[in-house]
Amino acid sequence: MISAKEYDKDRFDRSKRIEWIDMDGIRNARCFVAGAGALGNEVMKCLVLSGFRDITVTDTDHVVLSNLNRCVFFKDGDVENGMKSDILAERASELDRDVRITARHDKVQDIGDWNEFDVILGCLDNISARLHVNAHAYYRDIPYIDGGTDGMMGKVQVVLPNGPCLRCAMNRTHYDVLVTRFSCTGKASAFYIPKNAAEITTTSTVAAMQVREAMKIASGCEGMCIRDMAYYNGISGETTILNIKKDNMCENHMGE
Amino acid sequence: MGIHVSVRNATLGATLKMDIAPNETVYDIIESAAEFWKKDPKAYVLRKGKSLLTATDTMMEANIMNGDVLELLPDPEGG
Numbered sequence: 172m173i174s175a176k177e178y179d180k181d182r183f184d185r186s187k188r189i190e191w192i193d194m195d196g197i198r199n200a201r202c203f204v205a206g207a208g209a210l211g212n213e214v215m216k217c218l219v220l221s222g223f224r225d226i227t228v229t230d231t232d233h234v235v236l237s238n239l240n241r242c243v244f245f246k247d248g249d250v251e252n253g254m255k256s257d258i259l260a261e262r263a264s265e266l267d268r269d270v271r272i273t274a275r276h277d278k279v280q281d282i283g284d285w286n287e288f289d290v291i292l293g294c295l296d297n298i299s300a301r302l303h304v305n306a307h308a309y310y311r312d313i314p315y316i317d318g319g320t321d322g323m324m325g326k327v328q329v330v331l332p333n334g335p336c337l338r339c340a341m342n343r344t345h346y347d348v349l350v351t352r353f354s355c356t357g358k359a360s361a362f363y364i365p366k367n368a369a370e371i372t373t374t375s376t377v378a379a380m381q382v383r384e385a386m387k388i389a390s391g392c393e394g395m396c397i398r399d400m401a402y403y404n405g406i407s408g409e410t411t412i413l414n415i416k417k418d419n420m421c422e423n424h425m426g427e
Numbered sequence: 428m429g430i431h432v433s434v435r436n437a438t439l440g441a442t443l444k445m446d447i448a449p450n451e452t453v454y455d456i457i458e459s460a461a462e463f464w465k466k467d468p469k470a471y472v473l474r475k476g477k478s479l480l481t482a483t484d485t486m487m488e489a490n491i492m493n494g495d496v497l498e499l500l501p502d503p504e505g506g
Contacts, residue, residue, distance in 0.1 A: 210506045296506040298470065319503035321469070324438075326503050342454050342482030344461065345470040345502065367505045400479060402500060404437065413479040420483050 182267070183222050193390035197222045200389035201287060204228040205279050205304050206294035207255035209241040209369060210318045213378030214292050215263045216243060219270050221386055226263075229275035229282065230256040241371040279303050285311050290385050293317035294378070298341075298349045305330060305337040309423045314388045314396075318381045322368035323405030325377035328415075329384050329397045333427075339418040340400065373405045430486050434460045434473075435498045442496075453489050454482040460499045470502040 181187070183194055202223050204211055207230035218226055234242075234249040244262035245255075260274035279300045285307045293315060295301050301317060308315035312332040319326050330336045352365075380401055387395045399415040417424050429446035434456060436443070443463055447456060457473050460466075473480045475497050480489050491497070 206506045208506050294506045296504065298504060318506065320505045321501050321503035324501055324503050339481070340472060340479055340502075341470070342457060342472070344457060348468060348470050348504065351468060369505050402474075411474075412477060413474055414477055415479045416481050418481050418483065 186222060191390055191392050191395070192386060194222055196389045196391060197386060198224045200225065200385070201289045202226045202385065203282075203285075203288040203291045204294055205291065205300070206230055206296065207259045207274075208232070208238065208294060208296060209371070209374045210294035210320065210378050210381070211255070212242040212244050212259060213371075213375045214294055214318070214381055215259055215272075216266070217379055217382035218292075218385070219263050219266045219272075221382060223385070223389070224270050226270065227273040227275065227288070228256045228259055229277045229279065230254070230259075231276055231278055234258060237366075241369060241374050243371075282307070285313065288313060290388050291315045292381050292385060294381075297352060298345050299352065301337055302341075302349075306423060309336045314385075314393070316381045316384045316388075318377045320369055320373050320377055322370070323373050325373045325403040325405065326400055327377055327380045327384065327397060327403075328400040330399075331393060331396060335399055335415040335417045336421065336423050338421045338423055340415050373403070376403055376405070430491060430495075431493050432456075432491060433496045435496060436460070436464055437498050437500045439464065447486055447491070449486045451486060452482065453480040453484050453491075456497065457482065457499065464499075466501075470504060472500050472502050474498050474500060 186192055204214055207228050232255050233251055234245045234255055236250050238245055244259050249258050254276055256274040260272040264270055264272050280303055291308050291313055293304055315330040317328045317337055384396050400413045402411045402413055429448055432445050434443045434445055453473055457471050461471055
């Protein structure tokens, strides 16, 4: 016999009622969040509330006004007044003081300590950075959960050791986009991020799916993970699971 | 002898009928469909049922047959 109040002695009481969830595994998992924009905000919220305790987030950008339609942790006063990763780490820590969030301002191309992470959540806004994280994660057997949004469309691709990777699902249209993002002025190279449609309902759906996959991995339930991509259509409300074949032409799989 | 397929545009809901040579690749379909609909310069992928097709595969390698319905999807880049 227990008293009614005993139900509220544990912050994660309700989470622990889900049989496959391993709260120790989640608590001990070292997460790397690449990008502190819209997906990064939602992913961070879900990670902290789900019990992850060791999170590193990186982003090179400042907060701008147009971020505020979909970034739960950013406020008006943050516009042009702080780095995204710093603000995200500070505000998300307020959700649970037991969480340790490390903010960085590094490009993913400058990350050197990949082996310090057990799971990587991609919240990036360009193909070049995705390919970079994908290659490092695949090479080191670190599970990589990539999210992407385009208006009301979204996707989550789970890259597990020995499985198909992000590159396997790409084609020449991706490389055409990648090339158009770079512009050489003669004096320097510039990198352009297009102003694509983006809103919070698709963002939060995709981010929640990403964190759920991280929970499975941290709980030792990789076998339950999405194989290999969940494609979300926010207009029809459908989510389709798409299988991806390893591409023999993919440089990550040559020689396997 | 070509392979007759329908390609559905996931964004518009419209459908395009195509006649594909057996030695053409999945990427050829993506490129032609995107051009037909004058799609924005974004990344696209093609699916058949529950499979995301490998761009370098030919029609035979991708097991694409007469009457198949394929779907052109934008690959979301934003974060």
